[in-house]
Amino acid sequence: MTEFIPPATRWHTLPSPFAMKRGGELRDARMAYETWGTLNAARDNAVLIVTGLSPDAHAASNEGNPEPGWWDAMVGPGKPIDTDRWFVICVNSLGSCKGSTGPASVNPATGTRYGLAFPELSVEDGANAAFEVVKSLGVDTLACLVGNSMGGMVALAYLLLHPDSARAHINISGSARALPFSIAIRSLQREAIRLDPNWNHGDYDDDTQYPEAGMRMARKLGVITYRSALEWDGRFGRVRLDSDRREDEEPFGLEFEVESYLEGHARRFVRHFDPNCYLYLSRSMDWFDLAEYGDGDVEAGLRRIRVDRALAIGVKTDILFPLQQQEEVADGLRAAGADTEFLPLPSPQGHDAFLVDIARFGPAVRNFLSSL
Amino acid sequence: MTEFIPPATRWHTLPSPFAMKRGGELRDARMAYETWGTLNAARDNAVLIVTGLSPDAHAASNEGNPEPGWWDAMVGPGKPIDTDRWFVICVNSLGSCKGSTGPASVNPATGTRYGLAFPELSVEDGANAAFEVVKSLGVDTLACLVGNSMGGMVALAYLLLHPDSARAHINISGSARALPFSIAIRSLQREAIRLDPNWNHGDYDDDTQYPEAGMRMARKLGVITYRSALEWDGRFGRVRLDSDRREDEEPFGLEFEVESYLEGHARRFVRHFDPNCYLYLSRSMDWFDLAEYGDGDVEAGLRRIRVDRALAIGVKTDILFPLQQQEEVADGLRAAGADTEFLPLPSPQGHDAFLVDIARFGPAVRNFLSSL
Known part of the structure; x- marks a missing residue:
């Protein structure tokens, strides 16, 4: 199967072997990413975006690729995620077919594509792979980790598995565990x-x-x-x-x-x-449950996360990641000690509102980032 | 394709030819139905139940078939639809495969089953066919017409197309038109x-x-x-x-x-x-829109319906026929002059609550029927 890789993509090769949570390992795997803005001398202005199931790393236009990205209204100079101030990184998810290694990639051990020989993929694997990209760019601590939808799961795993990896977190239409309707x-x-x-x-x-x-x-x-x-x-x-x-x-x-x-x-x-x-990315979401890290209690799992500031945004019309799930994230991070805001928005567009209701999501994200 | 016909089924042969709303006609078509209780001398105690997409006419156990029916907790002696008082009729929908004529039936003109040669089926055709069954049983005016889900559409069409055919109406998780999510x-x-x-x-x-x-x-x-x-x-x-x-x-x-x-x-x-x-029954619901009878205005369509009393019941967790649609039905029937109650229930079971949340639906239906 063809992979679908945007032209400005950069790559980071993961440590080899790269161990997977549920067993197995990847060799010579790579992560696709793009960046916007400039890392400052203190290396403290980096913002990482982790995505939903299908987007690539091209969140917005940049020098290498002037085409609009999937979050173009949100990322750029003067935009809510202001690339005049922030050094923004967006990774393509591990397991995707848009640049990062996944089931559609060639397995170096066999010279043929992985297909179902790809090891079982978990949200945590994607978080660990994204962490390696950030580290490779010289960033020890993110100013903010932003996760949308599935990326909201990836972000929580990232923060839990990598203490002190971010000072702030924006969880957008995400969740700490999959529930039966989804x-x-x-x-x-x-x-x-x-x-x-x-x-x-x-x-x-x-x-x-x-x-x-x-x-x-x-x-x-x-x-x-x-x-x-x-x-x-x-x-x-x-x-x-x-x-x-x-x-x-x-x-x-x-x-x-x-x-x-x-x-x-x-x-x-x-x-x-x-x-x-x-199939792999979809199943990884079903498996995700922060309660695994809290003796069966999802809030106890969330309480293991350390960030200074957090914002959980959700939408009342979301049937896939319903609003209670963002409230659960907010409650857990607050209980963990973070200065946390829960922001329910009346967007009519459901789960995808963060992609289209920029009139509401723009100011929400801008205000939070401005206050950091 | 096999038809699936419960043993107590009775049949009424429709007038032949039976004209269909969108064109074409059926010959020698029949409707399957069952009854419970006894029609009184005044012939004014009949209650007709019209169903959702898949049920047969066996709503409850009866002499001909002691097996529990699909609404067994609701229909019977002393039950909310009390067969000691009411003469209850349930029809299998026209177009179904459970006794009434539909695409799985044999076309008498060819000797083979209809398949896609069956004429286009509308909700109104089902209403007209149900009306013929009631008439054949010697009932001029129903005491109450009860419609669930798709049956809520059928019931509204029945009332609109056949003036003075019922004194009261219970619309359960129904709607006056299909909306885009469904x-x-x-x-x-x-x-x-x-x-x-x-x-x-x-x-x-x-x-x-x-x-x-x-x-x-x-x-x-x-x-x-x-x-x-x-x-x-x-x-x-x-x-x-x-x-x-x-x-x-x-x-x-x-x-x-x-x-x-x-x-x-x-x-x-x-x-x-x-x-x-x-396929035929599913599409008939998409097509249904009482606005056709109100110069493009659904409430004007509803205002053409004449009943003395009406009850519209809905459930907050219903995503298929959302609660606003039962409120729309109630508002329209009230505007038409009916003494109307709108009863939103907090059942967690969604659209199917009327089949399982008998603790809430039982008293609601019982109280309304008792007051007639």
Whole structure:
């Protein structure tokens, strides 16, 4: 399977072997990352961004790649994550197919891609790999660690496993553990891929046998859970497609705008993300549970994290990482001694609001970073 | 495809031809129904129940079939829908595969089953067919029309299209129109079936070529949206399967209790519901919009309905037919002149609460019916 690597990507080779939490190890693995701004002489102005499941390291345009990034409105000179002040690093997740080593990468031991021979991937592995990138850039302590969605899990693991690695933390639509509704959704997404005969137990072969039907289903189900019914009521209502965009000859074909919206998302995703990478990253979220570090108690796990300041932001319309989970993070970090703010936002856009509701997320992130 | 018909089923043959709303007609079509209790001499104690997508007409045990029905706790002597007082009728939906004529039935014109040759099915067709059953039983005016979920749509169409057909109405987790989140979910369920090669454009053949993978996906997605995250947090949490129930040898196999729960639901459904019937009934809900009867305004559509008394019940945790939709029904019926109560319930079980939270739904329905 092709990897999808943006042009400004830089790489850091991980220590070899790189031990994985659940067993096994990687050799000669690498992490893809990009940076913005300049590390100051005191090396105390670094901000690391860890991402959701699918983004690459290109969070925003930069010298190497003027194309807008996935968080372009948030990262740049004068923007909420102000690159005139901060040295910003964004890593592509370990296990992804967008530059960092993952199941779509070639296994140096065999000369063929890993596929399902890739060791079991946990959120903690991604955190440890991101930590190595930061260390390689000469940063001992981050000014702030920002994690969105899955990245909110990665960030908490990073902080817990690497004491004194950051002074502040912004957890956006993240959580300290996976709960059954989101596990059910992700399990179904994975099942859609696994049921596709072209998946072939992970042994598909580039373009000829890509599990397109499974990936379409997985992506559409993802998009349904990334947004909210409230947003869609206003955005789509019951509007139907114009007749020239209808599939009237196709039994049960597309008819409503909302169906076409999902179709567009599926088309842009399918063949641009590796199915095995999707499966590995998805499962890593199900496994994540900070209670493992707190004798079965998630708050006790959170209490092992040491940061000076924390901000947990969530959205009332989020059905995938519901607001109580960000409140749980805030309560735990506060109990751990951090000066912590919990900020519930009334964004209608659901889990993905941090990508689109910049009017609310921009000031929230800007104000917190400005106060550091 | 096999039909799945409970033993106490009775039938009423519809007028032939039976014209369908969107064009086409059925010949020699029949409706399956069951009854409980006795119609009184004044013929004014009849209660009709119209169902969600999948139930048959066997709402409760009766003389012909002592097996518990799908609403057994609600229907019977002394129960909330008290068959000592009421003559209760439950119909299997037109288009279903559980006794009433649908895509899995044999087309008398060809001698083969309809499949996709079945005319387009609308909620209104189901309402008109149910009306014929009630009329055939000698009932001019129902004491109460009870509709759950899709049946809440059917009931509103029934009341609007057949003036003076009922004095009272209970709308449970229903709606006056489909909104985009539920359209998206149903569209994805249908796509799962359509993408299954065994669906074969509706031309599968019994056991040898049933679209099992597609139906599994559709059912699991259904169950996810029928319940609620809140209920599952308490019910499943992060509990894992015992090792003897794990699928450790299967890559990405079941690991959590919530996954096993979905699997159980899928296994009980697959091969017990006809895929084409599922597609037709599912799409009929997307199409339903009482605004068609109100010059584009759903409340104006509702205002055309005449009943004396109405009760709309909804559940805060319902993501498929959210509570605002039952409030919309209540507001519209009240504006139409009905003495109307809107009853939001704090059930944690989501859309399906009316099937399981009898502690709340029982008294609500009992009190309303007692007051008639």
